[in-house]
Amino acid sequence: MTTPPMTAPFRFPVAARYAGMESSPLKDIFAMAALEGVVSFAGGIPDPELFALEDVTACYDWVLSHQGHRALQYGVSEGEIELREQAARRLSRDLPTDASQIRVTSGSQEGLFVVAQALLEPGDVVLVESPTYLAAVQAFSVHGARMIGVDTDDDGVIAEALEEAIRTHHPKMVYLIPTFQNPTGRTMPIERRRAVADVLLRTGVPLIEDDPYGALSFTGSTWAPIAALPGMGERTILLNSMSKLMSPGVRIGWMRAEGAILDTLAVAKAAISMQSSVVDQLTVARYLETADLDGHVATVSGIYRERRDAMARAIAPILPGGAHVTHPEGGMFLWAALGEGYDAQEMLPAAVDAGVAYLPGWSFFADNPDRSTMRLSFVTHSPEVIEDAIGRLGEVIAAHPRD
Numbered sequence: 001m002t003t004p005p006m007t008a009p010f011r012f013p014v015a016a017r018y019a020g021m022e023s024s025p026l027k028d029i030f031a032m033a034a035l036e037g038v039v040s041f042a043g044g045i046p047d048p049e050l051f052a053l054e055d056v057t058a059c060y061d062w063v064l065s066h067q068g069h070r071a072l073q074y075g076v077s078e079g080e081i082e083l084r085e086q087a088a089r090r091l092s093r094d095l096p097t098d099a100s101q102i103r104v105t106s107g108s109q110e111g112l113f114v115v116a117q118a119l120l121e122p123g124d125v126v127l128v129e130s131p132t133y134l135a136a137v138q139a140f141s142v143h144g145a146r147m148i149g150v151d152t153d154d155d156g157v158i159a160e161a162l163e164e165a166i167r168t169h170h171p172k173m174v175y176l177i178p179t180f181q182n183p184t185g186r187t188m189p190i191e192r193r194r195a196v197a198d199v200l201l202r203t204g205v206p207l208i209e210d211d212p213y214g215a216l217s218f219t220g221s222t223w224a225p226i227a228a229l230p231g232m233g234e235r236t237i238l239l240n241s242m243s244k245l246m247s248p249g250v251r252i253g254w255m256r257a258e259g260a261i262l263d264t265l266a267v268a269k270a271a272i273s274m275q276s277s278v279v280d281q282l283t284v285a286r287y288l289e290t291a292d293l294d295g296h297v298a299t300v301s302g303i304y305r306e307r308r309d310a311m312a313r314a315i316a317p318i319l320p321g322g323a324h325v326t327h328p329e330g331g332m333f334l335w336a337a338l339g340e341g342y343d344a345q346e347m348l349p350a351a352v353d354a355g356v357a358y359l360p361g362w363s364f365f366a367d368n369p370d371r372s373t374m375r376l377s378f379v380t381h382s383p384e385v386i387e388d389a390i391g392r393l394g395e396v397i398a399a400h401p402r403d
């Protein structure tokens, strides 16, 4: 018997845009965070105990028994009309919207990818908040875009810095998360929104406005999107998602836009995935029509607020002098900057040993990362668990004095 010749294992010739991305640097972090006995604040994971399981089950049952043949068939790339009508109805509270202006996506993440497909050429510049949502950076980067971070303060992106960056870098678009931002939890007040809109109107740069968290308000007041400011509707693609309000597992979101770009978005969506799941679209439409989403979101937000309070209370005394922590009025995340001399990534193994995990903040920066930062999601655990775990994080921070 002859032994076959030794050959190197076959390797696909991967596109340059994915080179060096074989594994996400965050994979190891999430693996650490998932270890038994570790209280993880790393992921943005809604508490599954709070899903409206009975209502959602009833909606799936209703769709399959009343619209089963249609629900199991192909649909249209724009999205099922019932869902687009419900989306338009919700959006119209702040921004008059017709169902024809809605494009359904499989979560906002696909929306970001569709937008990138439709708008970006290799080499185009996208301006983002510093820090911003990591997976948006990824969706734009794999299309060859150059991501440039714009300075922010407690009120979000700084309008003057945005204008300066637009003049210097001539971006194709600006990507912002104005309400209960990921990763910082910050919200842009109305004056800042107006100032940003003014810059975009004067410079003619389109806005991609990502708003998956806006309804999760802890104060009862909600924020109209920048798209609703005068003149901004036609130059904004606004993304919404059901992930944080109903379920991330159903993978349903939508985009709102005006004019000719709507056709391009539908063509891009068709090229990527034909259409989002019809069963899921009809079920979400039924849910929005028959269930009390606002009531459900109010209940969930009330619980999240207690958890935010627990984390805010517990974290204040454990932070070193000069550290900064945000106080989110909604959403899922709190952001702490420990200050110069600290490296949150380096500290993570010790934190995991102590039974607590967070996401080091460096990964949320398009450029010039602040390595002393960390993102902590407060929504997954009870106040007692949060307070206990943050106490242990305090011991880890105390054992890692400034370099």
Ligand code: PMP
Pocket: 044, 106, 107, 108, 109, 110, 133, 177, 182, 210, 212, 240, 241, 242, 243, 248, 252, 253
């Ligand atoms: N945008 C932002 C700012 C997010 O935080 C997320 C979820 N982490 C998404 C988009 C994508 O969410 P989904 O695809 O589940 O709608």
